[in-house]
Structures are given as C-alpha cells and as structure tokens.
Amino acid sequence: MSLSASRPQPAAPWPPSSRRPVTGDRAAARAVLGDAEVGRVLARIAHEILERTSGDLDRLVLLGIPTRGVSLARRLGALCERFEGRPVRVGSLDVTMYRDDLALRGVRALAATDLPVDGIDGDTVVLVDDVLFSGRTVRAALEALNDVGRPREVQLAVLVDRGHRELPIRADYVGKNLPTSLSETVHVLLTEHDDRDAVLLGPAAFGGPDPTGPAA
Amino acid sequence: MNRHLLSAADLTRDDALLVLDTAAELAAVSDRSVKKLPTLRGRTVVNLFYEDSTRTRISFEVAAKRLSADVITFSAKGSSVSKGESLKDTALTLQAIGADAVVCRHHASGAPHTLSRWVEGSVVNAGDGTHEHPTQALLDAYTMRARTGRLEGLRVAIVGDVLHSRVARSNVLLLATLGAEVTLVSPPTLLPLGVDAWPAETSYDLDAVLPKTDVVMMLRVQRERMGAAYFPSEREYARRYGLDAARMAALPDEAIVMHPGPMNRGMEIAAEVADSVRSTIVDQVANGVSVRMAVLYLLLAGGQTADQGRGGAA
Numbered sequence: 001m002s003l004s005a006s007r008p009q010p011a012a013p014w015p016p017s018s019r020r021p022v023t024g025d026r027a028a029a030r031a032v033l034g035d036a037e038v039g040r041v042l043a044r045i046a047h048e049i050l051e052r053t054s055g056d057l058d059r060l061v062l063l064g065i066p067t068r069g070v071s072l073a074r075r076l077g078a079l080c081e082r083f084e085g086r087p088v089r090v091g092s093l094d095v096t097m098y099r100d101d102l103a104l105r106g107v108r109a110l111a112a113t114d115l116p117v118d119g120i121d122g123d124t125v126v127l128v129d130d131v132l133f134s135g136r137t138v139r140a141a142l143e144a145l146n147d148v149g150r151p152r153e154v155q156l157a158v159l160v161d162r163g164h165r166e167l168p169i170r171a172d173y174v175g176k177n178l179p180t181s182l183s184e185t186v187h188v189l190l191t192e193h194d195d196r197d198a199v200l201l202g203p204a205a206f207g208g209p210d211p212t213g214p215a216a
Numbered sequence: 217m218n219r220h221l222l223s224a225a226d227l228t229r230d231d232a233l234l235v236l237d238t239a240a241e242l243a244a245v246s247d248r249s250v251k252k253l254p255t256l257r258g259r260t261v262v263n264l265f266y267e268d269s270t271r272t273r274i275s276f277e278v279a280a281k282r283l284s285a286d287v288i289t290f291s292a293k294g295s296s297v298s299k300g301e302s303l304k305d306t307a308l309t310l311q312a313i314g315a316d317a318v319v320c321r322h323h324a325s326g327a328p329h330t331l332s333r334w335v336e337g338s339v340v341n342a343g344d345g346t347h348e349h350p351t352q353a354l355l356d357a358y359t360m361r362a363r364t365g366r367l368e369g370l371r372v373a374i375v376g377d378v379l380h381s382r383v384a385r386s387n388v389l390l391l392a393t394l395g396a397e398v399t400l401v402s403p404p405t406l407l408p409l410g411v412d413a414w415p416a417e418t419s420y421d422l423d424a425v426l427p428k429t430d431v432v433m434m435l436r437v438q439r440e441r442m443g444a445a446y447f448p449s450e451r452e453y454a455r456r457y458g459l460d461a462a463r464m465a466a467l468p469d470e471a472i473v474m475h476p477g478p479m480n481r482g483m484e485i486a487a488e489v490a491d492s493v494r495s496t497i498v499d500q501v502a503n504g505v506s507v508r509m510a511v512l513y514l515l516l517a518g519g520q521t522a523d524q525g526r527g528g529a530a
Contacts, residue, residue: 094241097253097283097513107518109234110241147250 029187029202032178038159038190038197041175042072045157046079048173052155053124057086059152061120063093065129065141066111071192072159073128089116093127093148098140113148120149126173130188132158135169160199162186220332220339221511224350224390232393236358238510239503245282246505255517256285259316263289264306264331265342266297266322271477271501272342272352276319279508285316285516303327307334317516320344325382338515346380346441352476353386355507357394359496360431362503363472368395373425374416375401376435376457376484379408380442383476384435388416401425403457405446422457426466433474434459434485450483460486464494472496 033041053060057080064073070092077090094111096102127141138156145154157173162180178201180186187200218226227235245251261280265273273289280287292298297306303322310318317338320328325345332339343349361367372391378384378400391398392415399417400407411418419425426432437453447453459473467473473485473494481487490497 097255102255102517105518107514110238112241113244143254147252148248 029200031198032160032186032201033176033197033199035197038175038199041159042075043079045173045175046076046083049076049126049155049157050080050083052172055084056124057084057088059123061089061091061116061123061125061151062157063091063115063120063125063127063141063145065127065137066092066094068188068190068193069127069129070111071190072130072157073126076126076128076157091115093141093144095137095140095144098143100136100140113144115148120145120151122150122152124153124155125151126155126157128157130159130190131186132156132161132169132171132174133164133186135165135167138169139167159188160186219515220328220341221350221515222329222332222339222341223348224353224386224393227350227390227393229393229395232354232357232390235354235507235510235514236361238514239354239358239506240362242509242513243503243506245509246502251282252284253282254284255513256280256283256316259285259516260314261285261287261317261319261512261516262310262313262315263287263342264310264318264320265290266292266320266327267343269321269343271504272321272349275501275504276340276342276351276508278505279512280317280319282505282509283512285512288313288315303331304334307331310337311335317512340511340515343382345382346385347382348386348389349382349476350386350390351504351508351511352383353390354511355500355504356383356387356433356474356476357390357396358503358507359474359500360396360472363496363499364430364470367391370396370430371399371428372396372431372433373399373401373422373429374433374435375422375459377406377437377446378402378411378435379406379446380438381435383433385414387433388414392416399425399429401457403447403453422459422463423466426463427468429467430471431474432459432467432471433476434479436476436478436480437484454483458482458484458486459489461488464489464492467494474500476500 062073062077064070073090077088080088092112092114094113096108096110129137155172158171159175160178161171161174162178164182183204185202185204189196189198191197245253263273263276277287277289315337317340318331318335319340319342320331321342322344325347327344328339328341341348341350357367360370364370374384374387388398399419401419401422404420407418473489475485475497477497479485479490481490
C-alpha cells in the first residue's frame, strides 16, 4: 500500500463533496447561489451572529474549518467589523486528527490551526464551514475545541445545509437549506480558491471522481 | 511512502515534504495544555530496542503517547532476548499481541528490514547498526528548514565519523532527495568504501569547507564501533576535525551547528560551540517528537489495524 496514493492529490483533494476544484463539465451542474447571493447570504449571517451575541464582540471568536470554512470565517469577520466598527477575532481549526474516518479514507495532509493568542476560554465560538452534510466534521471540530480550551458557548454557521445528517447536530446560522439526494454533489466556490463565488449542485460524477460517501 | 519506514531512500520528495509539513502542524500540540490527540486511539506501538538509546526511545514513546496509541517499550536487557531468544521469535510474539507498529533499534544493520518480513504491522527503523536512521534525518531536515527557511540549495557539511554513522547515511539520502548540497568531511580512514557513489561531495579539509557552509552537522566519534585505530590520537582528531570557537567563527553569519547526540564534548565539538546560539542541538530533540508523531500518523492512521491488515501488500 502506497502512502502517496492515499494523499490528497491536486486533482482530488479531500473531502470529495466540497473541497474539490471543479474540473469536469460544469454544464451538468446548476448554480444554486451566484456571486451576488453568496455576498447577501453572508451579510445576513453576519447580522444574525451580531444579533445573537448582542454585539459582544470582545467575547466572539469565528473559527473556520479548513479549507473554505476559513475563508468564510474571514469574510464574516470582516462583515461584522464593518457593521459594528470594531474588529472580531478570526481563526482556523483543523479537525483532521479528530476525524473518525481516517482509517476508511486514508491519511491526508494537515491544515493550519490558528487560534487567538489569548485562547478561547469563556468565549462564544462560532464554527464556520462551507457545507453541512453528515455532521461528522462538526463532531470532530467539537472534540478538537475541547482540547484547546473551554468556550462558554459554541455555535455553528454554514453556507449550505444539504441534509443527510448522521449525528444529532444542527447549524445555528444557515446560508441556504438545500434539499439534495445522496447521489448529488454540492460544490462551494469562493474567489479565494476558485474563479468566482457560487454554490453548485450537480450529479455525482461532476467535477471529478465519484465521492465515496458523506464527508462534510 | 511504503507501509514501513526502513530507509531515508524509501521517501520520495513529496513524501518527505509531507512528513515535514505534517510535523510543522503537529508541533503546535506540544505547546498546548492538553498535549494529546485522539488519532491513534486503540493502536499499539511497540518500541523494540536492542541497543541503548535515550533520545530516540523517549522521543518515539512521547510521540506515540501524544497520538493516544498504547505504547509498549521493550529493551533487550530485561527481556527474553537476554535468555537467547531470536529476533524471529520476538517478532512472532509481537505479531501475536497485535502490534500495529514496531519501532526497532538494533545493533545489526538490516535487522528492521528483516523484521518487516515477519510482522504485519508497520516497521519503523529507529537506527540499525551503521546503516540508517531515517527519522533522525527527517528531524534534521525539519530543523534545517525551520532555522534557515529552506532546503533547496542549502549547503550542508556532515563532519566526522561517516564510516560508522547511520545518521550520515540517512541524511545524505534524504537531503539529496530534498535538493540540498551535502559535503562529507572526514579523515580518509573514516569514509566508507563506495562513498563516491553517494549523492554527496567529500573532503578531508574541514577549514576549507566551513566558509562555504550553511549547516554544519558534527557526528559523534563512535568508539564502541571502532575495533581498529582510525586516527593517531583523539587529540589529533579534535585538532583537525573538531568544531571549536575559532572554526565556528569561519562559518557564514547565518550558519547553524547541529549534532545528533550524544555528544563527546571536547572531542568532535567544543562545549562553547555546543552551547552557543548557533547550536540547534536542543531544537533537534524537541523537533524529533513532532517528526515522529508525523511519521506514526502517516504510517498508521490511514491504514487498517493489525487485525484487519492481514495479507496487505508490502
């Protein structure tokens, strides 16, 4: 068994449902959200976060889950800062070492974990990810959080909730509820990584090799 | 990267960089209050040490424990080996208790390679005779990259007892893969036969090499492996091949000094050099834990457990 074969290759990074660059036939995929809508949805989520936390920005930390969750967290942080005129702490939380499917899917390179220097104890942490699917990534994130501090409260913000939960997990802030079948794939494109902002819904085969199952 | 890590030559450039990048992310765990990740929960790592070791054994033990693996440390002293048990019978015992990984140090070159044919789990070479010590090379490369910011084109001088050094061999192989330029500096008697086939330059003159060096790695003179006279006297060796303050001053300003330990202070390295700000000797030990965590993670986390992995390709 070769380790390099199970590494995330440029053509098919992991997890397959949301992290893969769109390389296949895009005509088969339908844009569920376009450029303008992604911006509006994020602005709404930012307002909702400020409303729910009563503007207590000193105690608020937005933690993105790599890769695209980190970009979303940065954008939400910038929006909160624009609306309130004060900076919000933004970081990233890599959950790879806490996943329950490493043995199933093989090891992969780790992404950076970048926490506020003063820690997260007593803070309201909002986890940010692009797609909420099985809930296993969020479960791993909750376990990872447990090892780095004791937040007062943990909330979850996602751009897309595509259903098919395998764990009792729900999001506090949802950009778009997207009913899908298990055979479909959801791609989130963000200008930080791709050529534009969009959420695409397509058949399983689009954009690369078949996804091996629920991952995000 | 294969199922085992037996030689630094097993690693492609991508494999080696994956280990270094993974180690860089895992280094943050050592700064946390909870220095533990759940990744290898339920896996068993056996440290099989036929030869004395402080750093490597402790480092592997800490690395495996930080990943939540169960660790069994087995020294030849105090085990059935001292009653004459063979390596094969010991291997079958480890197989029977379901070891997912065996970290093996042995005084005989090639012992981990032989062991890898007898056990189902991954075998990690933690130093075999005068052959190889791949995780030491990885932690050295990690330290070089962390201190100098690069590996490509880095000029590395490896100085001293190359003949008996598994550290030198593994470093030459790995650094060549990673694009560094290695020069071996040693008395002619302490260069191995066939060294001209290694991907490295050789020199007998330390003073000529030092000004053109970004990293100088001093090797321990391995008296325990020397059955013959390789140099006239220890004093003469120290005069010609020891790194003292005067020689260190000949290095470029940003150059670093490395030593895999244990050191013979006053022999190959002067105490003032070993304790200077250029010395990375303590960094190397700390980095060793992160690098070994990365190796264990990459070898074990993705694969199946020993029970499920029977019959897997090597």
